[in-house]
Amino acid sequence: MMNPDVLSLALVEVLQFKVLAAIVLGAAYGLFIGALPGLTATMATALLVPLTFYMDPLPAIALIVSSTAMAITAGDIPGVLLRIPGTPASAAYTDEAYAMTRQGRASEALSLGFFFSATGGLIGALVLLVSGPLLARVALNFSSFEFFWLACLGLLTCALVSSPQPAKGGVSLVLGLLVSTVGLDVTTGQPRFTFGSVELSGGVSFIPVMIGMFAMSEILRGFSASAFDLPAPPKGEVYRPYRGIFSLVARYPMSLLRGTALGSAIGALPGVGGDLAAWIAYGMSRRFSRTPEKFGTGHPEGLIEATSSNNAGLSSAWIPALVFGIPGDAVTAIAVGVLFMKGVAPGPRLFVENPVMPTAIILSFFVANLLLFPLGYFAIKAARRVLSVPRSVIVPMILICCFVGSYAVNNSLFGVGTMIVAGLVGYVMERNQFPIAPVILGLVLGPVLERNFIMSMQISHGNLLGFFERPVAAALGALVCLIVLFTLLRALRRKPALPAGASTIQKGSNG
Amino acid sequence: MTSRISGLVGRVLGTAGVLLTLTATTALAEWPEKAVTIIVPWSAGGGTDATARAVAEGLEKRLGQPFNVVNRTGGGGLVGHSAIVQAKPDGYTLGVITIESAMYKSQGLAGVAPEDFTYLGRFNADPIAVNVRADAPYADLNSLVEAVKADPGALAASGANRGGLSHLAWVGMLGKVGVDPLKANWVASDGSAPALQQLAAGAVQVVSTSPAEARALVDAGEAKTLALISGERSGLYPDLPTADEALNISWSPLPFRGLAGPKDLPDEVVAKVGAALKDLTEEPEFQKFMASRGFSVAYQDAAAFQATVETAAAGLGEAMTAAGLAK
Amino acid sequence: MKLGDRIVGPGLILLGAGVILAAMRIPDVPGVRFGADLMPVICGGGLVLFGAALTRSGLREGGPWASLDEWRVSPRNLASALWVLGGLCAGLFLFEPLGFPLFGIIFMSGLMLLMGARPVTVALVAPLFVLTLYLTFTRVMFVDLPAGVLEGAL
Numbered sequence: 001m002m003n004p005d006v007l008s009l010a011l012v013e014v015l016q017f018k019v020l021a022a023i024v025l026g027a028a029y030g031l032f033i034g035a036l037p038g039l040t041a042t043m044a045t046a047l048l049v050p051l052t053f054y055m056d057p058l059p060a061i062a063l064i065v066s067s068t069a070m071a072i073t074a075g076d077i078p079g080v081l082l083r084i085p086g087t088p089a090s091a092a093y094t095d096e097a098y099a100m101t102r103q104g105r106a107s108e109a110l111s112l113g114f115f116f117s118a119t120g121g122l123i124g125a126l127v128l129l130v131s132g133p134l135l136a137r138v139a140l141n142f143s144s145f146e147f148f149w150l151a152c153l154g155l156l157t158c159a160l161v162s163s164p165q166p167a168k169g170g171v172s173l174v175l176g177l178l179v180s181t182v183g184l185d186v187t188t189g190q191p192r193f194t195f196g197s198v199e200l201s202g203g204v205s206f207i208p209v210m211i212g213m214f215a216m217s218e219i220l221r222g223f224s225a226s227a228f229d230l231p232a233p234p235k236g237e238v239y240r241p242y243r244g245i246f247s248l249v250a251r252y253p254m255s256l257l258r259g260t261a262l263g264s265a266i267g268a269l270p271g272v273g274g275d276l277a278a279w280i281a282y283g284m285s286r287r288f289s290r291t292p293e294k295f296g297t298g299h300p301e302g303l304i305e306a307t308s309s310n311n312a313g314l315s316s317a318w319i320p321a322l323v324f325g326i327p328g329d330a331v332t333a334i335a336v337g338v339l340f341m342k343g344v345a346p347g348p349r350l351f352v353e354n355p356v357m358p359t360a361i362i363l364s365f366f367v368a369n370l371l372l373f374p375l376g377y378f379a380i381k382a383a384r385r386v387l388s389v390p391r392s393v394i395v396p397m398i399l400i401c402c403f404v405g406s407y408a409v410n411n412s413l414f415g416v417g418t419m420i421v422a423g424l425v426g427y428v429m430e431r432n433q434f435p436i437a438p439v440i441l442g443l444v445l446g447p448v449l450e451r452n453f454i455m456s457m458q459i460s461h462g463n464l465l466g467f468f469e470r471p472v473a474a475a476l477g478a479l480v481c482l483i484v485l486f487t488l489l490r491a492l493r494r495k496p497a498l499p500a501g502a503s504t505i506q507k508g509s510n511g
Numbered sequence: 512m513t514s515r516i517s518g519l520v521g522r523v524l525g526t527a528g529v530l531l532t533l534t535a536t537t538a539l540a541e542w543p544e545k546a547v548t549i550i551v552p553w554s555a556g557g558g559t560d561a562t563a564r565a566v567a568e569g570l571e572k573r574l575g576q577p578f579n580v581v582n583r584t585g586g587g588g589l590v591g592h593s594a595i596v597q598a599k600p601d602g603y604t605l606g607v608i609t610i611e612s613a614m615y616k617s618q619g620l621a622g623v624a625p626e627d628f629t630y631l632g633r634f635n636a637d638p639i640a641v642n643v644r645a646d647a648p649y650a651d652l653n654s655l656v657e658a659v660k661a662d663p664g665a666l667a668a669s670g671a672n673r674g675g676l677s678h679l680a681w682v683g684m685l686g687k688v689g690v691d692p693l694k695a696n697w698v699a700s701d702g703s704a705p706a707l708q709q710l711a712a713g714a715v716q717v718v719s720t721s722p723a724e725a726r727a728l729v730d731a732g733e734a735k736t737l738a739l740i741s742g743e744r745s746g747l748y749p750d751l752p753t754a755d756e757a758l759n760i761s762w763s764p765l766p767f768r769g770l771a772g773p774k775d776l777p778d779e780v781v782a783k784v785g786a787a788l789k790d791l792t793e794e795p796e797f798q799k800f801m802a803s804r805g806f807s808v809a810y811q812d813a814a815a816f817q818a819t820v821e822t823a824a825a826g827l828g829e830a831m832t833a834a835g836l837a838k
Numbered sequence: 839m840k841l842g843d844r845i846v847g848p849g850l851i852l853l854g855a856g857v858i859l860a861a862m863r864i865p866d867v868p869g870v871r872f873g874a875d876l877m878p879v880i881c882g883g884g885l886v887l888f889g890a891a892l893t894r895s896g897l898r899e900g901g902p903w904a905s906l907d908e909w910r911v912s913p914r915n916l917a918s919a920l921w922v923l924g925g926l927c928a929g930l931f932l933f934e935p936l937g938f939p940l941f942g943i944i945f946m947s948g949l950m951l952l953m954g955a956r957p958v959t960v961a962l963v964a965p966l967f968v969l970t971l972y973l974t975f976t977r978v979m980f981v982d983l984p985a986g987v988l989e990g991a992l
Contacts, residue, residue, distance in 0.1 A: 046582070049564060140733070143714035144705075167891040171850060174884035178857065181881065184586045185874035187699040188836075188867045189618055189674040192874055193860065198593045198622050202585020216922075223919040224908040270708060324711065325727025326704050333554075333704075337561050340804045347727035392953035393963055396946040399922060403929060403945075404938070404971060408981045410590075411581055413930050420926050428839050431908070432846065450877045451701055457872040458698045459667050459714055548982065581982060673870060693869035835868030 003355070007129075010359035013058055014367060022059035023066040023364060027371050030067035031379060034074030034086050036401060040207060041071040041087065043408070045331045049338065057342035061335060061361055066368035068331050069314060073117040073372055076307070077379060080109045081233075081386050082398060084215040088206060088444045089278040091437050092158070093306045094214065096282075099298035101387075107239040110383055112300055113307050114376030115245045116256060120308030121369035123260045124267070124315045128362050133351055135316065136323035139268040144455035145467055149476035150269070151449040154276040155441060156483055157283030161295070162435035166491055172434050176442020177449070179204050186447065187454050199414040206443045208406035208419040213436045215402050216423030219395055226431065233387055241380040242373075252304050255285055259308035267313025270320045279441060281309035315365045322346050322358050542602050542780055546577040549770075550598070550606035552591020554584045558723075558806065562635055562768055563607040565800055569791035574783065587672065589615060593622040598773045602780035605631065605772040610676055610765075613824035617837045618674060625824045629776035632788040633769035633811040633819065635801065638741035639670075639680045640722040640751065644710060645735050652738040652757045655717070656688055663694035668717035669706035673699045674836045676827075677706075680740045680764045681719040683830040687760040692834040710734060721766070722748050723805025740764065747807055764827065767809075769816050785813050840905045843896025847889045854885030918952045925949065937986015942968035 013019065026048075033044040044067050052060035075086015076097065083098040085091040100109040128135070155177075159169035182193045183203030194200040249256065262284065263277045285305035286295045295302050321332040325346045339346055344357060351358055386394070406415035426436055460466025468474040549567050553559040560582060567578035583591035588611040595606030608628065616624040641652060649655040659666050663685075670677030678699075682692035700706040703720035710718045711733050718725070719740065728734040739745060740754045742763035755761060770788060772780065791797050792810040801808050811819060831837040861878035909916065925945045932941050946964040951957070975981040985991075 049561075140708065140711045141713075143709055143712035145714070146712075167888045167895070170884065170888045171892070174881050174888065178878065178881040178885070181878050184589065184620075186672045186701050188870055188873050189587055189620075189672050190864060190867070190874045191620065192864060192878065196621075198586070198590060201620070202590035205585075216926075219922065220919055223911065223915040223922075225911050226908040270704065320708075324707075324731055324733070325724075326708055326711075337558070337804070342803075345727065345730070347730040390955070392950055392955035393959065395953060396949040396964070397967055399926070399949065400942050400946055400968065400971065403926065403933075403942075404975060404981075404983065407933075407983070408975065410583060410585070411982055412583070413933060416926070416933070417930055420923075420930075424923075428841070431839060432841050446877075447701070451699075451705070454872050454876065455669070455698050455700060455705075455709065455714075457876075458696065461664075462871060579982065673867065697869075 006355045006359055009356045010363050013356060013360040014062070014363045016058075018056070018059050019062050019364065020367070022055070022063040023367050023371065026063040026066035027070040027368060027375055030070030030072075031074045031375055033067070034071035035077045035379070036405070041068045041075070042331055042334075044068065044071045045334050049334060052338050057339065057344050058357070058360055058364070060338050060342065062364040062368075064331070064335050064338065065318075065361065065364050066371065069121060069311065069365070069368045070372065070375065072314060073114060073311065073376070074379065076113040076117075077110065077383060080106060080113065081383055082215065082394075083218050084398070084402075085210060085440075088210070088440055089306075089310050091210060091214070091440045092278040092282045093303050095437070096296060096298065096303055099296065100300075100303075101233045103298050104234040104237045105298065106233060106237060106383065106387060107241065107380055108244070108300070109298075109303070110376075110380045111242045111245055112248060112303060114372055114380070115242060116259075116304050116308040117311040118369045118372035118376070119256065120260045120263060121311035121315060121372070122366060123308075124264045124312030125362055125365040125369065127260075127264045127312070128315055128319060128365070129359070132319050132358070132362065133323055135264075135268045136319045139270065139320050140324060140326075142269055142472070143470065144452040144459070145470055145473035146476060147269070148449065148452040148456055148467070149473055149480055150266070150276065151445050151452065152480045153476065153483075154279050155438070155445055155449065156480060158279045158441045159438045160483075160487060161279075161283045161286055162437045163433070165433070166487055168434045169438055172429065172436065172438040173442045176439035177446040178442075179209070179439075180443045180446025181450065186451055199412065202410070204418055204443065205409050205415060206440060207409045208415040209422040209443055210440050211402045211406055212419035212422030212424075213426030213429075213439060215398060216419060217426035217430055217436075219399065220423065220427045221430070222391075222395070237384070237387070239380060239384040241377045248300055248304065252301050254288070255301055255305040256308050258284065258288070259305035260312040263309030263312030263314075264316045266309075267316035268319050270317075270326050276445070277309040277313040278306040282306040311369065315362070318361065322350065322361065542777065542783065543574055543576040545603065546579055547574075547602070548604045549578050549580045550591055550595050550604065551580055551582050552584065552588040552595070552606070552609065552611075554582055558804065559607060559609055559768055561804060562801070562806060565797060566607070566634060566770065566788070566791065569794070569797060570784065570787050573787040573790060587611060587675070589620055589623060595771065596623055596627040596773055600629070600773045600775045600777075602772065602777055605770060605784070608769055608771045610767055610823060610827075612771075613820050614674070614676075614679075614827055614831070616824070617828040617831045619837070625820050627774055628771040628820075629774055629781060630813045630817040630820065631770040631772060631776075631781055631784045632813055633767050633816040634788060634792050634808060635768040635806050636765045636809040637721050637723070637805075637807055638739040638745060638753075638763070638765055639677060639719050640725065640739050640748075641681070641737045641754070642707075642710065642718045642720065642725045642729070642734050643716060643737060644713065645729075645732050647716065647735075649737065652752070652754060655737060656685070656690075656758060659685060659695065660688070660690055663690050664696050666717060667696045667698050667715040668719065669698040669700045669709055669715045670703055670719040671700060671706070673697055674831065674834070676764060676766055677703070677719045679827055679830045679834065680762075681717070682834050683764060684740050684754050684758070684760070684762050686830065686833050687762050688758055692830075707734070721805070722751065726805060745807060747802065747805060764823070764830070765819075767816075767819065767823075769811070769820075781813055839909075840902070840907065842901050842903045843892045843899070844901075845896075845903055847891075847893030847896050850885050850889030850892065852889075854882040854887075854889060857882035857885065914952065914954070918949060921949055921952055933986075934984045935986055937988050938983040939968055939972050939988050940986060942972070 076090050078084040079090050079094040080097040085094040097109045159173040163169035184201050185192050191201050259281045262281050266277045282302045285302040286292045320326045321336050406419040409415040468477050551560050551563045564580050567580050571578045583594045592612050598604035613625050686692050703724045706718045709715045738752045738754050742755045792808050798808050861875040864875045943964050947960050950960045975983050
């Protein structure tokens, strides 16, 4: 794959005007969609499909690549400024980033979001260029047993990181998982908890839940007296994009490297990669940090690790799709469709017969991620205006966006209803120190967890030892069991000290 | 008593419906006079979505108004199909339906039944194929079936949810050669992609899915396709034998994609869409597009399409009863 | 609304038990050993377990049972919060007949006025923002938002 001839040929392909133009336009479009609360990268890609009918294969794919990369990174902007995460992945660190905004460090939070996303994306693309097909071969060896343990690992980390009280994190997680079971069961197609409603039999989408729990509950809290406990973001902050970013790189180089490595590895697993990487990275960062107590109070370390893993995983998600035609998420599924339509069949033969094509796709990742730096600069400059708008104007605007965003998910008012209920529930949960992030992850990963669990049980005929028979599964399973044991022991030992410590940390992490 | 009242109410509403349709028809002297919505019950980017968008583009060119594709997903297609059924029958909301529409009723899911649609025409039908790992010890379908007969629980097969078409095609075929569908080990998956992943990882032994979806894995030397579960060979894969010839059975569960609308669409809409769809399926550009994705073009007019769906609903209903899935 | 763990805990136990009961009523499918009920039962079990843990710590710590203290706020703030909730709920019924532009402008103007924006600002910002959003969604992104009473005018 690193054959210099192929590389230079691919470079020539990518450096054509129409490809570069597609990348720039895609990025601008992605920035726009990602920054609007409630519109997702998947929607951005789906809307591009009709356009790609009229394009050559490479510009078409480059358009999708750059718009997704940008939409996912830009999804962090409303998260930082307004506490509305753009993707399930960015929900992992929304609270941390918003805590920085509250301290008047919005420009720092945005800068490091863009900078480390782009850097992670660049390193991730490099990893792919060197080891793409190999990585794909490894990923193809993952069966439902390994996926089950990975999902467990991600959910556990999330529940443990997001609350100082494991029981409350656990409740949030289980609630999310429970909501994910609403709808037609994938095993038998039977309706579960649908109360005879056709809309409910389609399940509960995570987007309106996310909008409601984060944005609407935050707005409700803003009207209540508890709003005075925490400062509103100050207005007079000076925005200097990327200022002091290199001292952060120097201070936390391991976070960048670990996050990128984790993102590239987990991202290549079809179906779970993208959403999980940021959560596991954030948890890992806290585990290895010398100052874990600062997490949740507006501390950059976990943000760096999570954002860099996010974009690194984004590019590796394409590998199983390109090498084996197994798309891991909606975006790559659409991309595979577009490739087929253009007469470019994904598969290993593509790498042998036409290696320039996959290499050029990976190179367009480079260009798209490089483009994040300048576009991020303008986005950060523009972001200042968002916070300087008076509250009596911005709050109604956010609510209108929330309404339309939840409607647009499936073109129905059911999404809006979901958002309202989630907003109320989220408000009560937060008021009582139940973390929200695990609900979202539980909802997103619930189906993955359940499907792989049921598949594995069917394959092993109900024998739980079967979950430890394959070597990778055994290692992951042992890790999960260790974490559970460790948490239980610690919870039992330090019980008396919990209340006081919990309330002080909670105050910070809540903000 | 109650049933008599509801019957009466039903008749009154039915009359009102007919009257409404009549007025709608007269008002609609020149359908379409504004944009038409095409509901797709499956997610954006999938096979049904891609074909629907191509069809919508073709209709737009022929009928002179925009045809906008709207994805209404969830519930194994139930949400979207029911949105098509419940749309106002004025011709401005149509949809692309798939074979699942013929299965909900037998599954006991309310809201969508074959008789709830006005059929406009079918444009695609592709059989399901039996795929195994490339290093599996089965040279052909017969040796695989012999292995399943010997120990039905030992071989794990996957491809869709239990009750999904992949499942019914597989156990329906096994049922025809005398294997109890309840004994066969079916691993429920969410579509073919995770099932193929399981096959490559060696966790399941058989995946039944369309040859197009397995193509990349077959090309990679990770999997091989043994046969099509169908009565006739496919023009796109002329070398693949069919289960009917190999096992001497008759079992042809053909997944289809076609255009339909809510019940009682004006005749004018049926005629115009049908003609435009026929014309589109004869266009070389459309045929090239379909072939590039591994989809065949199989046009049927409204009447033939309706008959196909009704036959499929009956056959699948039997298979579902045998598999213990029907209610 | 602040709830003590002494209330939340038992509430969660009840919810968990209810989920388990509901899950057991999902009919079995012949030939399926691990089916639709497995995951809900596990979730219900988790709720019971964590609910018990919270009940224990709640009983040990005491504290208030429940309070709505945070809503002792100015009438203006209370009215705004109620407008948000009421407006969104009303939207479920008015969105399609009124259409997004009209509903959006009414909802937004009301909230802006309640939150203390000047009427001039409201008259300018609300229609401009809503119409821009409407046109962006329907024309640029092909998301079908209902036009309602303004059908044909936009």
